[in-house]
Amino acid sequence: MATEVQRAPQTTDMADGPEEPMSVRLRSLQLGEAERRRDGGSWRRRITWLIALAAIAGGAGLAAKYRGTGGAGELKEFEAFSFGAPKPAESLQLAGFVYPRHVVKITPRSAGTIIEFPVSVGDKVTKGQLIAQVDPTTYQAQVDQAKASLEMAQIQLRELQNGALPEEIAAAEALRDQAKATAEFLKSELERRIELNKRNNDAVTDAEMVQTVSKYTEAQATLRNQEQQVALIKRGPREERIAAAEAEVRRNEAALANSQYWRLVTRLESPIDGVVLRKTAEAGEDIHPELAFTSLCEVADMNDLLAQVDVQEDSLKDVQIGQKCVIVPDAYKDQKYEAHVSFIEPVLNVARGVGTVHVKIDNPDDRLMVNMNCQVTFEPDATKAAAAENSVPTVPQSALLKDGDQSYVYVVENQIAHKRVVELGATVDSDVEIKSGLTKGDIVIQAPASDLQDGQSVKIRTQASA
Numbered sequence: 001m002a003t004e005v006q007r008a009p010q011t012t013d014m015a016d017g018p019e020e021p022m023s024v025r026l027r028s029l030q031l032g033e034a035e036r037r038r039d040g041g042s043w044r045r046r047i048t049w050l051i052a053l054a055a056i057a058g059g060a061g062l063a064a065k066y067r068g069t070g071g072a073g074e075l076k077e078f079e080a081f082s083f084g085a086p087k088p089a090e091s092l093q094l095a096g097f098v099y100p101r102h103v104v105k106i107t108p109r110s111a112g113t114i115i116e117f118p119v120s121v122g123d124k125v126t127k128g129q130l131i132a133q134v135d136p137t138t139y140q141a142q143v144d145q146a147k148a149s150l151e152m153a154q155i156q157l158r159e160l161q162n163g164a165l166p167e168e169i170a171a172a173e174a175l176r177d178q179a180k181a182t183a184e185f186l187k188s189e190l191e192r193r194i195e196l197n198k199r200n201n202d203a204v205t206d207a208e209m210v211q212t213v214s215k216y217t218e219a220q221a222t223l224r225n226q227e228q229q230v231a232l233i234k235r236g237p238r239e240e241r242i243a244a245a246e247a248e249v250r251r252n253e254a255a256l257a258n259s260q261y262w263r264l265v266t267r268l269e270s271p272i273d274g275v276v277l278r279k280t281a282e283a284g285e286d287i288h289p290e291l292a293f294t295s296l297c298e299v300a301d302m303n304d305l306l307a308q309v310d311v312q313e314d315s316l317k318d319v320q321i322g323q324k325c326v327i328v329p330d331a332y333k334d335q336k337y338e339a340h341v342s343f344i345e346p347v348l349n350v351a352r353g354v355g356t357v358h359v360k361i362d363n364p365d366d367r368l369m370v371n372m373n374c375q376v377t378f379e380p381d382a383t384k385a386a387a388a389e390n391s392v393p394t395v396p397q398s399a400l401l402k403d404g405d406q407s408y409v410y411v412v413e414n415q416i417a418h419k420r421v422v423e424l425g426a427t428v429d430s431d432v433e434i435k436s437g438l439t440k441g442d443i444v445i446q447a448p449a450s451d452l453q454d455g456q457s458v459k460i461r462t463q464a465s466a
Helices: 022-027 033-037 043-067 137-162 166-199 206-235 239-264 313-318 382-389
Strands: 076-082 092-100 103-106 112-116 130-134 267-269 274-279 297-300 305-312 324-329 337-349 354-361 373-378 394-396 401-403 406-413 416-428 431-436 443-445 458-465
Touching: 092 324, 130 297, 137 239, 166 206, 305 313, 305 337, 305 373, 313 354, 324 354
Parallel strands: 076 458
Antiparallel strands: 076 443, 092 305, 092 373, 103 297, 112 130, 130 267, 274 297, 305 354, 324 337, 324 373, 337 354, 394 431, 401 406, 406 416, 406 443, 416 431
């Protein structure tokens, strides 16, 4: 039977001073003089009080020990993870900017005055559309002059190729016949005078004879010349003269093509479908490309956009050609664009230790702008994700503690840390395989303190996957 404890009436002892509350005197193991003397202060009662006091003190010590060094009710916090849960495949997210693959600078070649410039910045243009027109008057005059020179050269060539006309041949033959007749007359005259001298030495003077011989000789030469002329006309021009005439025709054709080119390039057209990004001149301005090379405007194909991203060298292993990406512009954080890695530049930036990756945007729209900042997320490789899913369960080395030859971890159940001995396997990077001792789903403390005790109450700050 339990001993009934009767409360004694409170009394005051002036010698002992004012009486303190019983709870205070119990904590300090003190009793008043009257309580020690009266019947209720027997040894049995004192032993009962001492046992109760020791129990209270021991319980308070254990509670303080398991609660940590903080105030009353404060628990130590630890990070923990779920053992055996597959590690989520990590996604690489980096900042980049949008740019068009094709940007064309419309640059003038012909000097002159701009007489038309019908486009403005932001205008959509199509291939072949007029961008600007330079005054073509001077260039058109050069074209006309080249055409006339070519026509003259072609006529001369045809004349040589066709040969002499029948009338020209007849005229040459007539001159030949005339020279022949003259030569025959002078021959007969010379023969007559020679015969006269035979009859009478004084019939023809020496001067007359010399003159007659000279005229006959000259007539013979004229006859030979006319005969050669007839032969040449009938045979036609020499091959060299025809070749020279043909070369002259080609020279004039090239001159005409050159003048036509300079006339043509006075009209500046868009070589692609795109949007006008920049414009540096207006109608009425004079341009001199031979003095200063400058573009009049820039046109970009906004249907072929990419994002340029700098990737740290140690992360390049996680980027492959064709890898899927998601692009989120800084200006439209609720808008996502599908993309894929188009190409990786083969040269690293030594000073910054980065490689440049270009990501093609698969579904661009009018909201995307050139040089717009964006966030590019590289989706993890499917093979690596599957390998992580099927990998052997591990724990980080920071979760392991040693007790002699045994390794153990702390598993948390209902905010109580329990010591769990484990069998280790191979070491994988900073993790260690667990062969036995843990069950999938156990909550394991990430980095237990060295003074953590089995059965101690703890508080879990976060839970990560091992």
